[in-house]
Amino acid sequence: MQIQYPNAPAVEDLNEMAESIAGVLATECDNRRVHEFIAGKNDLDAQLQRLAVELGWLGIGLPEAFGGLDLGLDGLAVLHRQLGRRLAPGGLIATLSAAQCLLEHADERQRARYLPDIVSGRPQIAIPADPERPRGGLMLRNSALHGRIDMLLGPADAQYAFVPFEIERGEQQWGMVEIDSVGARLARRSTWDATRSVCVLDCNRAPVDMLNSTSPASVRDALSQHLALAVCWDSVGGAEAILLQTVHYLKGRTQFDRVLASFQALKHRAANLAVEVEVSSRLNEQALDAAVRRDPDAALWTQLAKAKSSDMYALVTQDCLQLHGGVGFTWEFDCHLFLKRARLNQALAGDNRANLDAAEAALAQSVRAGRSVVELTQ
Amino acid sequence: MSKLVDLKDDPTAFRGAVREWLNKALPVDWRARHREDSFKFERWWFNELLEVGLATPHWPAEFGGADLNLASQVIVADEIARADGPDLKMYIVALTHVPATLLRWGTGEQKANYLPSVSRRGEVWCQGFSEPSAGSDLASLRTSAFRDGDEYVVNGQKIWSSGAMFARYCLLLARTDSNAKKHAGISYFILDMQTAGVEPRPIKQATGESEFCELFLTDVRVPARDRIGAEGQGWEVAQSTLSAERGVYGYGITERLCYRVQRFYSEAVCSKADWLEDDQLRREFMTLFGRMQALRRMTRRVLEESEHAPSAPSMMPVFVKLIGTDLHQQFADLLVRIAGINAQELADEGPLFDFIASFGLTISAGTNEIMRNIVAERGLGMPR
Numbered sequence: 020m021q022i023q024y025p026n027a028p029a030v031e032d033l034n035e036m037a038e039s040i041a042g043v044l045a046t047e048c049d050n051r052r053v054h055e056f057i058a059g060k061n062d063l064d065a066q067l068q069r070l071a072v073e074l075g076w077l078g079i080g081l082p083e084a085f086g087g088l089d090l091g092l093d094g095l096a097v098l099h100r101q102l103g104r105r106l107a108p109g110g111l112i113a114t115l116s117a118a119q120c121l122l123e124h125a126d127e128r129q130r131a132r133y134l135p136d137i138v139s140g141r142p143q144i145a146i147p148a149d150p151e152r153p154r155g156g157l158m159l160r161n162s163a164l165h166g167r168i169d170m171l172l173g174p175a176d177a178q179y180a181f182v183p184f185e186i187e188r189g190e191q192q193w194g195m196v197e198i199d200s201v202g203a204r205l206a207r208r209s210t211w212d213a214t215r216s217v218c219v220l221d222c223n224r225a226p227v228d229m230l231n232s233t234s235p236a237s238v239r240d241a242l243s244q245h246l247a248l249a250v251c252w253d254s255v256g257g258a259e260a261i262l263l264q265t266v267h268y269l270k271g272r273t274q275f276d277r278v279l280a281s282f283q284a285l286k287h288r289a290a291n292l293a294v295e296v297e298v299s300s301r302l303n304e305q306a307l308d309a310a311v312r313r314d315p316d317a318a319l320w321t322q323l324a325k326a327k328s329s330d331m332y333a334l335v336t337q338d339c340l341q342l343h344g345g346v347g348f349t350w351e352f353d354c355h356l357f358l359k360r361a362r363l364n365q366a367l368a369g370d371n372r373a374n375l376d377a378a379e380a381a382l383a384q385s386v387r388a389g390r391s392v393v394e395l396t397q
Numbered sequence: 398m399s400k401l402v403d404l405k406d407d408p409t410a411f412r413g414a415v416r417e418w419l420n421k422a423l424p425v426d427w428r429a430r431h432r433e434d435s436f437k438f439e440r441w442w443f444n445e446l447l448e449v450g451l452a453t454p455h456w457p458a459e460f461g462g463a464d465l466n467l468a469s470q471v472i473v474a475d476e477i478a479r480a481d482g483p484d485l486k487m488y489i490v491a492l493t494h495v496p497a498t499l500l501r502w503g504t505g506e507q508k509a510n511y512l513p514s515v516s517r518r519g520e521v522w523c524q525g526f527s528e529p530s531a532g533s534d535l536a537s538l539r540t541s542a543f544r545d546g547d548e549y550v551v552n553g554q555k556i557w558s559s560g561a562m563f564a565r566y567c568l569l570l571a572r573t574d575s576n577a578k579k580h581a582g583i584s585y586f587i588l589d590m591q592t593a594g595v596e597p598r599p600i601k602q603a604t605g606e607s608e609f610c611e612l613f614l615t616d617v618r619v620p621a622r623d624r625i626g627a628e629g630q631g632w633e634v635a636q637s638t639l640s641a642e643r644g645v646y647g648y649g650i651t652e653r654l655c656y657r658v659q660r661f662y663s664e665a666v667c668s669k670a671d672w673l674e675d676d677q678l679r680r681e682f683m684t685l686f687g688r689m690q691a692l693r694r695m696t697r698r699v700l701e702e703s704e705h706a707p708s709a710p711s712m713m714p715v716f717v718k719l720i721g722t723d724l725h726q727q728f729a730d731l732l733v734r735i736a737g738i739n740a741q742e743l744a745d746e747g748p749l750f751d752f753i754a755s756f757g758l759t760i761s762a763g764t765n766e767i768m769r770n771i772v773a774e775r776g777l778g779m780p781r
Contacts, residue, residue, distance in 0.1 A: 266777045281780045286773035293772055297716050301691035323687035375680040382686070383673075386666045393655060393690055395697065 022123045024091040024311045033097050036090070040101040043074065048105040050353050056108050057213045057356070064109035064174065064216075071111060072140035080119050085134035092311050095119075096252045096303070103256025106356055108214040110143050112253065113173035116245040117144040117181040124193075124238045125230055132228075133179075133195065144195075145173025145180040145205060145218055150242040151369050157184035157222055159229075164196060164203070164222040171218045172246075172367065175207035180220050183239060184227070193238045194227040202226060212359040244318060247325040247368035248310060251303045254332035254364050258296050261357040265289070265339040285342065292335050299328040316392040319381040326371035326378075332361035402450040402463035412472045418449060419480040427483060432745055435606075436563050439487045443519050453516040455645070456496055460508060461516025467704050470645050478652035481660075486608065487560040489646070491515040491522040494568060497641030498585075502626045502634050511587060514566065523564035525555040525588065525612055526635070533767050535570075536579045536632060540614060542571035542586065544621070544628075549573070549586065551594075551617040557761070561597040561610035564590050569619075570635060573628050583631035587623040594618075604753050605745070639763075644703050647717050648696040654725060655689060661732070662686075672735045681731055685724065692720050712776045719768040722758035729755050 027033070047070055048063065056063035071077050079094040081087025088094065095115060102111060118137045121130060136142060147153040147168060154169040164184055171180060180196045180203065198205045202225035210217045232238050266289055269280035279285055306324035309317040336358035340347040347354040365371060385392050401418055404411040422445055424430065431438045446452040455470045456462020465473070477483075485492065495515060499508050514520040531538040540553025551571055561567065567588040574582035588595065594617040599607035626634040662682070665673055672678045699713045729752035733740045740749045759765045773779040 266779060270779065278780060283770070286777075286779050287766070287769045289777055289779065290769035290772035293776055294716060294720060297695070298688055298691045298720060301694040302687050304694060305690050320687075320690075323683060323690075327684070327687050327691075372676070372680060375683045376676075378687075379673075379679055379683050382662070382683070383666045386663045391659065393659065393693070395693060 024313070025089055026091075027093045027308075027311065028090055033093060036094065037097045037101060040074075040076075040098060041104070043070065044101055044105045044107065048107050050106075053106050053108065053214065053353075053356065054351070067107055067109045067111070068140060068143065072138075075138075076111070077115065077118070077140065078138040080115065081122060081134055081138060085122075085130065086138040087134075092119075092248065092307055096248065096307050099249045099252035100256035103253035103360075104260040106214050106257065106260075106353075106360055110145070110172070110174040110177060110216060112215075112246070112249045113146045113171075113177075114142075114144045116242060116249055117146050117179075119245040120181070120238060120242040121195075123241050124232050129195070129228065129230070142178035143174055143176070145171040145177040145198075145220065146242060146246065147182060148172045148217065148367050149369050150183070150239050150246065151373075153183060157182060157220075159184050159186045159192070159227070161224075162226070163224040164194075164227050165224065167219065167221050169219045170208075171205070171220050172215065173205075173218060174216045175205050175218050177205060177218075180205065181242070182220065183235070186229075191235045191239075192229050193232065193235055193242075194229040196220070196222065196225050196227050199225075210363070212356075212363040214356065214360060215363055240318060243368055244310060244321050247321045247374075248303075248306060250364045250367050251299075251306060251321070251324045251328045254328040254361065255296065255299050255303055257357050257360055257364075258292075258299070258328075258332045258335040261336055261339045261353065262289070262292050262296060264353060265342050268343055288338060288342065292338055295331045295334060299324070299331045302327050315390075316381065316385065319378045319385075319392060322369075322374040322378040322381075325368055326374040329361065329364040329367070330371055333358075333365055336361040400450040400463075402454055402465060402469075405454075405463065405465055405469045408468060408472060411469060412476065415451070415473055415476045416480070418451075419476055419482060422449075423480055423482050428746070431483060436487060436560075439483065439485055440519065440521075440563075442483050443485060443488055447516075447519055452519070453492065453496075456512065456516055457500070460496075460512035467645070467700060471648065471700065474645050474649035475652060478649055478656055481653070481656060484650070484653065487521050487563055488515075490524050490559065490564075490568065491520065493641040493646055494524060494638045495522050498568060498625060498634060498638045501637045502585075504622075506622065507587070507625065511566065520565040521560050521563045522566045522568065523558045523561040523590070523610070523612075524638075525558055525561075525567045525569040525614075527557045528554060529556050533764055535635075536583065538570055538572060538583065540569075540571045541575070542573050542584060542619065544573070545618075547621050549584075549619045549621060549624070551586070551588070551614050551619055553614050555612035555614070556600075556609075558597065558610045558612050559608055561590070561612050562599055562607075564597075566590060567595075567612070568638060570631050573631075577629060580632045581629055583635075584628050585625040585631035585634040586619050587625065588614075588617065588619055589623075592617050592619070603756065604750060608757075644699060644714075647714070647721060648700060651689075651693055651696045651717075651721055654721075654728070655693060658686065658689060658728060670735075678731065678735055685727055685731065688720070688724055688727075692717065692724055695720070710775070712772060715768050715771050715776070718762065719765050719772070722755070722765060725758050726752065726755040 052063050055061045075088050078087030079090045079098055082089050121133055148170045155167045157164045157166040168182055183191050183193050186192050196203050204221045205218045208217045272279045302324045306320040309320045340354040343354055346352050401414050404414050450463050454463045454465035458464045528538050542549040542551045569586040569588040570583055572582050573584040594615040596613040597610040600609045601607050695717050702711050732748035733752050736748050
């Protein structure tokens with residue numbers, strides 16, 4: 020079914036929503052709690068999942084028929100940007116991306132089965148960190164799955180994994196695998212970004228609820244697109260936050276009888292970072308608008324925006340750590356947390372060089388079709 | 398011929414008419430004519446625009462404009478960019494800085510005398526702001542103006558005055574009070590370039606062209622009625638002038654770049670150019686392509702802001718200047734590398750010419766270093 024996303028809610032409504040999410044996260048997900056979470060002293064990921072249920076965040080992109088808020092992709096962008104600012108731990112990014120993909124590509128029964136439950140907080144869903152090129156593979160034999168996929172994004176206690184597998188004749192399909200700890204097991208890997216969980220999925224005669232899509236490639240592309248858009252806004256949110264934190268630090272620290280923020284060399288570096296954040300935000304908007312309109316060039320813009328925003332995030336976090344000096348290198352300060360998130364984001368939803376290549380291939384195709392991809396409504 | 402601007406209330410018809418007119422009016426060989434004598438060509442093109450009301454369409458009707466709203470101005474800029482039409486470099490000051498200054502600060506007499514010099518007579522204006530020792534630190538300027546009865550006597554030296562060798566008038570900043578604090582002692586004048594003691598000398602640029610002049614002023618007499626604003630108010634008036642360096646002009650430049658980049662890429666695809674097979678060049682191109690679209694969204698935001706909240710402080714025009722001028726340079730740099738040894742052939746167009754010329758963008762209208770200071774200080778709140 021071709022899902023029509025609602026037009027962008029009014030800017031004021033989105034701003035209000037951003038403010039309210041920011042307000043909640045400022046208390047529920049402040050950096051002290053994030054540090055405690057990493058130290059294993061709280062279950063912030065589970066708390067945020069409960070909060071997301073309570074405040075309807077899990078239904079932001081889903082129609083009201085499934086218990087959603089129907090705020091479309093614009094609403095999701097706002098959420099991911101705010102979550103990114105706070106380095107919110109947990110699997111929201113994976114579950115939300117899977118939910119949009121199910122909305123667009125699952126049949127009626129499957130949507131009724133999964134979507135309202137997702138809004139209610141269960142299941143959480145793990146997805147391949149790179150839907151285009153999953154690590155490993157699953158085979159469908161006698162109606163059950165066998166094999167392993169490594170590097171799934173999502174909590175180890177997710178109830179489902181949404182994954183691709185080979186069916187007979189070498190074709191691919193996507194489906195929901197219930198993590199029953201018998202046929203399907205999910206185990207957390209230890210990875211550098213401790214705020215996000217990366218897992219490995221082992222299947223041995225695991226039952227699967229198959230999507231039966233006539234175009235499995237479009238399922239994959241949809242999942243990639245939603246994950247990429249989430250990464251885009253997470254990256255911009257995180258970069259904004261660490262840049263402001265860094266500028267604040269520079270304004271507060273005095274050396275050589277001057278505040279560091281008054282040194283032009285440092286001002287210019289901060290300005291350059293602000294420029295890159297700005298470029299990324301605008302390119303993200305381009306990708307978002309194209310995705311909402313279901314524009315034929317939506318994938319092109321999403322790939323460019325994902326490459327730009329995650330590379331930008333890596334650049335910003337790298338420089339922000341350096342600008343902090345010695346304390347930036349410590350475990351107590353936030354710099355390394357943002358930096359690790361940024362490096363993970365670069366690797367999610369496809370390698371950035373591959374994204375640029377795919378975008379170029381799409382651009383070449385549009386040129387051959389005599390179509391311009393850059394049209395903007397005034 | 399009925400004027401195009403009569404259609405201004407019907408955007409579709411207006412756009413169609415502008416496009417049709419450009420089709421007919423713009424000579425196919427305009428680039429060759431421009432290369433031969435850029436000033437002669439610009440003057441000719443300006444008069445063509447003047448005839449159909451498109452030279453100063455955004456000006457108030459009482460001063461020779463057509464009261465075109467922003468949307469229609471954008472249509473004009475859009476269509477000229479689409480047609481790859483000429484950019485009126487010599488008229489930038491006349492078209493943007495003069496109205497931004499006079500409409501806000503000019504006396505009734507000044508507006509009535511000087512605005513039609515552009516909108517009816519097509520005169521070129523130049524700017525006498527920078528000095529050899531007052532560049533980025535403009536307020537330290539030393540050109541002096543002493544009051545002598547109904548006149549001021551001006552002495553000093555200006556530099557980087559675009560088009561001064563062709564200009565009829567100059568927007569001039571000079572110090573009228575050397576004892577006041579540096580921003581407070583400056584006054585703003587209209588200088589008739591035909592006055593005795595005014596001597597423009599062209600500066601040869603790195604491209605080999607001469608668009609700028611040095612301006613030597615020796616005992617130049619300027620009537621007191623040609624002072625804009627009060628004595629000592631020049632710095633404040635100058636802020637209006639400088640704020641004109643944004644909006645539709647930046648929009649037009651960016652759209653022009655966009656069409657050029659698209660044409661370049663289309664030709665590469667159609668001719669199966671080698672560089673498309675080079676991973677690094679191809680990926681660099683796509684990165685810049687994304688950046689260009691982000692910039693285009695920013696130029697639209699500047700226009701929206703200038704229409705809906707013209708006095709609200711905004712970093713967006715600063716971002717557009719910084720990102721836009723750097724992007725011109727980055728594309729030119731990439732095209733030089735794509736062209737390889739072929740870029741070395743001496744020519745007054747082509748990638749290496751564009752690359753060298755791009756420094757005119759990154760340095761003028763506030764160097765990009767000054768722009769970074771503004772982003773850091775006003776945008777991020779870092780101390781001066």
